[in-house]
Amino acid sequence: MKNTVFTVAMAAAMAGCGGGEQSTAPATPEPGPPSVAAPAKAEPEPNRQPVGNINPQPKPTAKPIQPIQHEPIMKPTKVTAAKIVKTEAEWRATLTPEEYRILRQKGTERAFTGKYDHHFKDGTYTCKACGAALFLSETKYNSGCGWPAFFKSIDGTIDETRDTSLGMVRIEITCKKCNGHLGHIFDDGPKPAGLRYCVNSASMDFIPAGKKPGAAK
Numbered sequence: 063m064k065n066t067v068f069t070v071a072m073a074a075a076m077a078g079c080g081g082g083e084q085s086t087a088p089a090t091p092e093p094g095p096p097s098v099a100a101p102a103k104a105e106p107e108p109n110r111q112p113v114g115n116i117n118p119q120p121k122p123t124a125k126p127i128q129p130i131q132h133e134p135i136m137k138p139t140k141v142t143a144a145k146i147v148k149t150e151a152e153w154r155a156t157l158t159p160e161e162y163r164i165l166r167q168k169g170t171e172r173a174f175t176g177k178y179d180h181h182f183k184d185g186t187y188t189c190k191a192c193g194a195a196l197f198l199s200e201t202k203y204n205s206g207c208g209w210p211a212f213f214k215s216i217d218g219t220i221d222e223t224r225d226t227s228l229g230m231v232r233i234e235i236t237c238k239k240c241n242g243h244l245g246h247i248f249d250d251g252p253k254p255a256g257l258r259y260c261v262n263s264a265s266m267d268f269i270p271a272g273k274k275p276g277a278a279k
């Protein structure tokens with residue numbers, strides 16, 4: 063008996079709840095002004111502009127607009143397409159805690175502790191998270207900053223994003239393929255480009271020359 067009472071009460075309550083969503087009425091304003099022209103009553107501009115014209119309104123009447131907009135102006139750098147997408151749990155399962163902290167949480171390894179800081183063998187540096195080739199050994203140099211440094215990345219492999227964390231303005235670099243955090247770019251690199259890609263060792267793997275990137279692990 064009680065049950066039925068409850069169900070009835072519930073049903074009533076729910077009906078009450080749902081009722082609010084019915085008002086999806088077409089509240090569209092009528093196009094065109096109403097036909098009430100108000101002939102006599104139309105006082106033209108009583109005290110309309112006491113404070114001067116704050117609203118300059120350039121009158122967009124006859125602007126000879128050039129027909130630009132044919133092509134996409136520039137690809138936004140943060141397009142998420144053709145990426146490797148994994149859940150955080152999956153990343154945790156494939157990365158060490160330190161790698162996860164750096165690659166997925168934008169951490170930084172302590173200076174002079176990374177295994178590739180003073181590593182100058184021939185080969186390719188790849189993304190530790192997804193295996194994408196990122197840097198060639200011939201672009202690596204010893205910057206003395208405490209992290210692996212490159213003056214150039216392999217074209218099209220890295221995204222650059224303005225990073226204003228820690229009270230500085232820096233350019234963060236991430237793997238284009240998996241969004242993994244790599245490090246930052248600074249403009250104190252060697253000539254001619256003058257760039258220093260400052261990369262965490264933990265964000266990278268190294269494939270010695272002669273082996274194909276992604277083949278070894």
Ligand SMILES: [Zn+2]
Binds near residue numbers: 190192193239242
């Ligand atoms: Zn990656």
